[in-house]
Amino acid sequence: MSSVILVTGGTGLVGKAIQYVIENEPEGSRFGRRPDEKWIFASSSDADLRDPQQTRKLYEKYQPTHVIHLAALVGGLFRNMKYKLTFLRENILINDNVLHAAYELRTQKLISCLSTCVFPDKVEYPLTELNIHNGPPHESNFGYAHAKRMVDVHNHAYKEQFGCNFTSSIPTNVFGPHDNYDLEDAHVIPALVHKCYLAKKNNTPFVVAGSGKPLRQFIYSRDLAKLFIWQLREYDDVEPVILSVGEDEEVSIKEVADAIVKAVGFKGSYTFDTSRADGQFRKPASNKKLLSLIGDFKFTPFEEALGESVKWFLENYDNARI
Numbered sequence: 001m002s003s004v005i006l007v008t009g010g011t012g013l014v015g016k017a018i019q020y021v022i023e024n025e026p027e028g029s030r031f032g033r034r035p036d037e038k039w040i041f042a043s044s045s046d047a048d049l050r051d052p053q054q055t056r057k058l059y060e061k062y063q064p065t066h067v068i069h070l071a072a073l074v075g076g077l078f079r080n081m082k083y084k085l086t087f088l089r090e091n092i093l094i095n096d097n098v099l100h101a102a103y104e105l106r107t108q109k110l111i112s113c114l115s116t117c118v119f120p121d122k123v124e125y126p127l128t129e130l131n132i133h134n135g136p137p138h139e140s141n142f143g144y145a146h147a148k149r150m151v152d153v154h155n156h157a158y159k160e161q162f163g164c165n166f167t168s169s170i171p172t173n174v175f176g177p178h179d180n181y182d183l184e185d186a187h188v189i190p191a192l193v194h195k196c197y198l199a200k201k202n203n204t205p206f207v208v209a210g211s212g213k214p215l216r217q218f219i220y221s222r223d224l225a226k227l228f229i230w231q232l233r234e235y236d237d238v239e240p241v242i243l244s245v246g247e248d249e250e251v252s253i254k255e256v257a258d259a260i261v262k263a264v265g266f267k268g269s270y271t272f273d274t275s276r277a278d279g280q281f282r283k284p285a286s287n288k289k290l291l292s293l294i295g296d297f298k299f300t301p302f303e304e305a306l307g308e309s310v311k312w313f314l315e316n317y318d319n320a321r322i
């Protein structure tokens with residue numbers, strides 16, 4: 001084996017999607033497994049990455065030549081607002097341990113995963129890779145956002161002091177099979193899928209919080225997985241890349257809810273609770289840098305991706321994170 005690729009957070013939404021793509025794309029193709037590669041998908045039971053010794057042991061065990069670092073304490077808005085210090089500390093610990101072990105054990109390349117929450121609250125749109133540090137992030141999740149921002153600072157420092165090939169990616173909202181469907185803590189798509197499923201099962205109304213008008217960019221986890229594989233194989237620069245569909249592919253929350261109603265097969269009463277806050281109307285991110293580098297890439301149409309995700313949820317309800 002000439003490459004050993006360790007995926008931290010390999011059991012989460014994005015990690016499972018990378019595993020799916022590696023196992024299902026034709027071997028030797030742009031995104032498929034290559035004969036000289038060994039892929040390791042690690043979970044928190046392989047190592048608690050908040051702990052430096054456990055992190056080092058994981059690296060010593062697998063001797064990765066490459067790392068895709070996805071592991072993070074991830075949560076919805078409510079938990080982010082309530083546990084700001086926990087999100088700050090745990091993510092800083094995880095990131096510091098993963099990056100430092102990669103440096104000490106001579107990992108050839110490491111890609112860490114940021115999020116569009118890292119961007120300043122008051123910023124020019126569309127978001128671009130150039131304005132991550134130009135002002136404080138939104139106060140609702142400043143703990144998580146600052147911890148993620150620091151990865152970019154770390155990457156530059158490791159490169160300048162030691163010449164490390166560390167970089168990062170910035171995905172927009174991700175959805176797909178193996179998402180977190182917990183009603184209290186899920187992101188908007190899995191939360192609405194779960195709510196709609198329960199409305200159908202219990203014959204109750206499906207009520208969507210807010211007006212349905214805000215626009216968001218959603219990326220299908222299996223498309224994102226391909227972009228990570230591209231970045232691993234074809235992108236060698238410390239500066240982050242936004243991994244997203246285009247600004248012209250924003251969808252409204254109403255379009256999301258309509259697609260969910262269709263995919264779940266819900267026929268009951270379906271309304272919007274306009275007394276609930278909408279959040280920001282739109283916060284578009286530019287994927288120009290990505291498209292200029294990757295060349296030809298086809299994103300899965302939103303409805304098709306949503307249909308596959310809902311199908312997965314319905315077939316795996318008993319084992320899903322709910």
Ligand code: NDP
Pocket residue numbers: 008009010011012013014015042043044045047048049050069070071072073074094113114115116171172173174175178179180187
């Ligand atoms: P998930 O919550 O689905 O998965 C989190 C993963 O991290 C799991 O594999 C989990 O392991 C692992 N993990 C958590 N804590 C630890 C720890 N202390 N030690 C070791 N492993 C740990 O996350 P996603 O797949 O959604 O997110 C992956 C990355 O993408 C994250 O960095 C996140 O910030 C980023 N991101 C996600 C977005 C989204 O919409 N979901 C949007 C933008 C960025 P276990 O299964 O054992 O608990």
